[in-house]
Amino acid sequence: xxRITVYNEFIHERKHxxxxxxxxxxxxxxxxxxxxxxxxxxxxxxxxxxxxxELTEEVLAQTDVLIWWGHVAxxxxxxxxxxxxxxxxxxxxxxxxLHSAHLAxxxxxxxxxxxxxxxxxxDESERLWVCNPGHPIANGxxxxxxxxxxxxxxxxxxxxxxxxxxxxxxxxxxxxxRSGCAYRRGMGKIFYFQPxxxxxxxxxxxxxxxxxxxxxxxxxxxxxxxxxxxxxxxxAPEAQS
Amino acid sequence: xxRITVYNEFIHERKHxxxxxxxxxxxxxxxxxxxxxxxxxxxxxxxxxxxxxELTEEVLAQTDVLIWWGHVAxxxxxxxxxxxxxxxxxxxxxxxxLHSAHLAxxxxxxxxxxxxxxxxxxDESERLWVCNPGHPIANGxxxxxxxxxxxxxxxxxxxxxxxxxxxxxxxxxxxxxRSGCAYRRGMGKIFYFQPxxxxxxxxxxxxxxxxxxxxxxxxxxxxxxxxxxxxxxxxAPEAQS
Amino acid sequence: xxRITVYNEFIHERKHxxxxxxxxxxxxxxxxxxxxxxxxxxxxxxxxxxxxxELTEEVLAQTDVLIWWGHVAxxxxxxxxxxxxxxxxxxxxxxxxLHSAHLAxxxxxxxxxxxxxxxxxxDESERLWVCNPGHPIANGxxxxxxxxxxxxxxxxxxxxxxxxxxxxxxxxxxxxxRSGCAYRRGMGKIFYFQPxxxxxxxxxxxxxxxxxxxxxxxxxxxxxxxxxxxxxxxxAPEAQS
Amino acid sequence: xxRITVYNEFIHERKHxxxxxxxxxxxxxxxxxxxxxxxxxxxxxxxxxxxxxELTEEVLAQTDVLIWWGHVAxxxxxxxxxxxxxxxxxxxxxxxxLHSAHLAxxxxxxxxxxxxxxxxxxDESERLWVCNPGHPIANGxxxxxxxxxxxxxxxxxxxxxxxxxxxxxxxxxxxxxRSGCAYRRGMGKIFYFQPxxxxxxxxxxxxxxxxxxxxxxxxxxxxxxxxxxxxxxxxAPEAQS
Numbered sequence: 011x012x013r014i015t016v017y018n019e020f021i022h023e024r025k026h027x028x029x030x031x032x033x034x035x036x037x038x039x040x041x042x043x044x045x046x047x048x049x050x051x052x053x054x055x056x057x058x059x060x061x062x063x064e065l066t067e068e069v070l071a072q073t074d075v076l077i078w079w080g081h082v083a084x085x086x087x088x089x090x091x092x093x094x095x096x097x098x099x100x101x102x103x104x105x106x107x108l109h110s111a112h113l114a115x116x117x118x119x120x121x122x123x124x125x126x127x128x129x130x131x132x133d134e135s136e137r138l139w140v141c142n143p144g145h146p147i148a149n150g151x152x153x154x155x156x157x158x159x160x161x162x163x164x165x166x167x168x169x170x171x172x173x174x175x176x177x178x179x180x181x182x183x184x185x186x187x188r189s190g191c192a193y194r195r196g197m198g199k200i201f202y203f204q205p206x207x208x209x210x211x212x213x214x215x216x217x218x219x220x221x222x223x224x225x226x227x228x229x230x231x232x233x234x235x236x237x238x239x240x241x242x243x244x245x246a247p248e249a250q251s
Numbered sequence: 252x253x254r255i256t257v258y259n260e261f262i263h264e265r266k267h268x269x270x271x272x273x274x275x276x277x278x279x280x281x282x283x284x285x286x287x288x289x290x291x292x293x294x295x296x297x298x299x300x301x302x303x304x305e306l307t308e309e310v311l312a313q314t315d316v317l318i319w320w321g322h323v324a325x326x327x328x329x330x331x332x333x334x335x336x337x338x339x340x341x342x343x344x345x346x347x348x349l350h351s352a353h354l355a356x357x358x359x360x361x362x363x364x365x366x367x368x369x370x371x372x373x374d375e376s377e378r379l380w381v382c383n384p385g386h387p388i389a390n391g392x393x394x395x396x397x398x399x400x401x402x403x404x405x406x407x408x409x410x411x412x413x414x415x416x417x418x419x420x421x422x423x424x425x426x427x428x429r430s431g432c433a434y435r436r437g438m439g440k441i442f443y444f445q446p447x448x449x450x451x452x453x454x455x456x457x458x459x460x461x462x463x464x465x466x467x468x469x470x471x472x473x474x475x476x477x478x479x480x481x482x483x484x485x486x487a488p489e490a491q492s
Numbered sequence: 493x494x495r496i497t498v499y500n501e502f503i504h505e506r507k508h509x510x511x512x513x514x515x516x517x518x519x520x521x522x523x524x525x526x527x528x529x530x531x532x533x534x535x536x537x538x539x540x541x542x543x544x545x546e547l548t549e550e551v552l553a554q555t556d557v558l559i560w561w562g563h564v565a566x567x568x569x570x571x572x573x574x575x576x577x578x579x580x581x582x583x584x585x586x587x588x589x590l591h592s593a594h595l596a597x598x599x600x601x602x603x604x605x606x607x608x609x610x611x612x613x614x615d616e617s618e619r620l621w622v623c624n625p626g627h628p629i630a631n632g633x634x635x636x637x638x639x640x641x642x643x644x645x646x647x648x649x650x651x652x653x654x655x656x657x658x659x660x661x662x663x664x665x666x667x668x669x670r671s672g673c674a675y676r677r678g679m680g681k682i683f684y685f686q687p688x689x690x691x692x693x694x695x696x697x698x699x700x701x702x703x704x705x706x707x708x709x710x711x712x713x714x715x716x717x718x719x720x721x722x723x724x725x726x727x728a729p730e731a732q733s
Numbered sequence: 734x735x736r737i738t739v740y741n742e743f744i745h746e747r748k749h750x751x752x753x754x755x756x757x758x759x760x761x762x763x764x765x766x767x768x769x770x771x772x773x774x775x776x777x778x779x780x781x782x783x784x785x786x787e788l789t790e791e792v793l794a795q796t797d798v799l800i801w802w803g804h805v806a807x808x809x810x811x812x813x814x815x816x817x818x819x820x821x822x823x824x825x826x827x828x829x830x831l832h833s834a835h836l837a838x839x840x841x842x843x844x845x846x847x848x849x850x851x852x853x854x855x856d857e858s859e860r861l862w863v864c865n866p867g868h869p870i871a872n873g874x875x876x877x878x879x880x881x882x883x884x885x886x887x888x889x890x891x892x893x894x895x896x897x898x899x900x901x902x903x904x905x906x907x908x909x910x911r912s913g914c915a916y917r918r919g920m921g922k923i924f925y926f927q928p929x930x931x932x933x934x935x936x937x938x939x940x941x942x943x944x945x946x947x948x949x950x951x952x953x954x955x956x957x958x959x960x961x962x963x964x965x966x967x968x969a970p971e972a973q974s
Binding site: 337341360361362363364365409411412414434435436437 | 578582601602603604605606650652653655675676677678
């Protein structure tokens with residue numbers, strides 16, 4: 011049974027009527043719901059209210075795949091939590107960063123680049139084209155996924171070249187974006203997936219849900235460092251015996 | 252001084268009025284012109300009329316970068332010429348394959364995949380977005396290149412993951428495409444560049460010309476195998492001395 | 493239940509006493525044995541005697557993962573069979589090429605390079621170092637695998653940069669080699685694995701067996717083209733509907 | 734004319750007789766000497782004594798390629814300097830990290846991984862094998878470089894998969910290492926090169942010097958962000974105009 015942890019800052023959905031209408035219980039509630047229905051798993055959720063107090067090393071050590079949504083409160087996540095997430099990924103935990111989490115502290119630190127991009131809120135339609143049809147994350151998806159409305163993200167997206175590029179996004183207004191990017195880092199795997207602006211019902215779309223379920227399966231650890239200590243202990247430089 | 256060789260099948264421009272109007276002397280003539288003006292180089296051109304008789308091993312051995320445009324006459328190029336081109340690339344010659352040359356024999360054989368793609372002739376506008384701004388092939392190019400009309404190419408493009416993805420194309424009708432793909436193969440370098448349908452003046456566009464000039468500089472050999480023999484001789488498996 | 497097909501040319505083991513002593517029933521028999529014990533699968537084997545008559549399109553279409561060992565009889569495999577194998581891989585079939593199969597026709601055609609390498613038969617010890625510990629193919633393997641004797645293979649190995657490099661081989665006499673190379677091509681996956689000279693009991697080593705079992709799991713198709721026709725039909729360039 | 738900056742912490746060479754004997758004026762002096770002789774360039778050097786006071790943003794903004802050697806004083810480099818180096822690389826500056834600089838702050842932050850490795854000081858011979866002979870960094874280098882003595886570094890080296898792997902190291906005692914790793918990050922380029930322990934005359938070896946000169950040429954900026962401000966300003970997310 012997979013152990014899934016979902017972090018969603020849960021600010022927009024409490025403040026803005028437009029978001030509340032789409033996600034009355036928060037984006038995390040919708041994600042937890044389809045994940046627990048779609049996989050044999052347990053799901054725990056965290057928000058900005060308790061991320062620094064309850065998303066502990068112990069929780070992370072018992073997480074197979076972490077899903078992360080954040081936007082306006084990246085800086086409310088403590089450096090300690092960001093560092094713990096980063097080390098757990100390098101120790102084998104899977105991580106899925108969604109939409110505006112391209113600027114989440116642990117993602118930026120794992121990438122090593124600015125992770126900046128072009129963006130525009132213009133209610134544009136998007137097509138997510140599969141450019142790697144044999145990849146497990148694209149399993150069961152047709153040539154493209156159509157979304158009636160998304161926030162526009164555009165290149166240049168300042169990330170390291172993905173180990174596997176799975177989706178490229180097309181936006182009606184004239185932009186393209188590397189929308190589904192898979193990385194191996196340390197013993198862990200990371201998937202960045204662009205759709206999911208807080209004002210649109212993107213996470214209720216069955217194809218988007220399918221991609222996220224696939225990504226969980228792909229990112230689940232093959233193996234995991236036994237103990238979570240400082241990285242010197244986790245993945246130590248040792249003379250061979 | 253760089254030695255450039257241009258192959259263009261030169262069929263459309265002799266048969267169809269629309270193409271003749273754009274490229275009265277053939278696509279190769281326009282390419283040869285801007286290349287010889289833009290670089291310290293010599294340029295030789297070949298067409299389907301003489302590719303099998305005059306594009307010899309000797310010519311290829313004295314070519315630093317080969318530029319290739321083909322569409323309806325891929326099968327008119329002999330297997331021997333295709334094999335020679337492939338081996339020269341593996342020996343260090345640079346190669347730039349343009350537009351419908353995604354199905355040219357030497358390109359397909361160097362890639363090892365089908366190189367199929369979606370396509371549509373619909374006079375759509377294209378934007379070529381730079382997704383690798385520090386790459387030498389993107390030098391001097393802004394965030395994107397605008398083309399008023401191009402043939403639409405779309406994913407899934409069945410190629411190996413590029414070693415460097417430099418451009419992603421956006422098409423008004425709803426498609427995206429990995430439009431600028433750089434590969435290292437053997438001691439040689441290959442650049443595939445999507446724009447350039449025979450009915451549009453794409454190769455007269457200064458930014459497209461700049462990309463091709465950049466690609467020549469990038470693809471020019473760092474070193475070259477001395478003799479061109481069968482690959483066993485060129486890059487032989489030897490016990491180390 | 494996975495459907496595994498093993499091709500081994502089976503020449504050395506019938507001709508040379510030294511090989512016969514190690515693999516009296518052929519390398520394919522040893523592989524078929526540990527694969528059928530280690531996985532829920534069916535296994536069929538083919539040799540140079542029947543590869544061109546019985547390794548049909550139908551067999552390949554019903555194969556999830558093909559394992560290939562060849563050395564002195566690469567040219568005995570017909571161009572038709574090589575082409576069928578290549579197209580099936582691009583359609584989704586997994587393929588594992590072992591040791592001297594780096595020069596097997598379908599492998600060379602899928603890579604697009606010469607696939608040449610340095611080599612030396614000197615009864616040297618080898619260490620296969622894991623350089624990608626989170627990769628599923630390295631699952632359950634320690635920092636390295638020790639082999640008392642192997643044929644020495646060395647760089648430069650003329651292959652495209654692997655999508656995932658899983659093992660690097662160290663040879664006592666002074667060579668290194670990219671020994672475990674994973675590729676995505678079309679909808680299929682390919683793993684090249686260097687150990688397995690015909691005079692050594694490499695395929696009886698439990699860790700080598702574990703790697704091959706892992707590679708089967710990794711290479712098994714996510715999805716597969718329904719029909720096996722010429723590639724235009726399998727992965728056709730179509731205007732989107 | 735290229736503007737080169739060399740940082741060497743310069744601690745071992747002042748403290749330990751064995752290092753002083755090899756590099757009486759410090760590793761940076763030897764590097765500055767062969768770089769200024771080998772290229773049309775200016776060279777400035779910095780040590781742990783002035784890195785935090787004199788290696789300013791202005792100096793970095795006027796540096797085309799930065800060369801970095803550090804070992805026991807990584808933590809003496811301030812977080813501010815590390816951050817400035819990282820941002821300048823993302824803005825286009827080239828960076829070459831040598832040997833034990835795999836744990837230098839800016840390198841670790843650019844990689845996003847632990848950058849840990851196995852190591853052993855055992856006066857072992859090394860062979861650096863070229864696995865990418867067409868790469869500009871390998872220009873003029875034979876099949877391998879022989880070093881009579883080096884510190885042993887071994888896999889698993891916890892780095893992102895290099896964009897180009899140029900050298901693989903072989904160590905007599907049984908280890909292999911990805912010794913020459915090229916990365917694109919942001920608009921900049923990074924080369925990690927393993928040889929150069931402080932007790933051996935590695936940087937006096939003409940082939941090692943040739944590799945470093947090649948790497949400077951490869952890493953020199955194609956273009957550079959005009960101003961060095963916080964990354965939001967340097968590479969800003971903007972709606973397209």
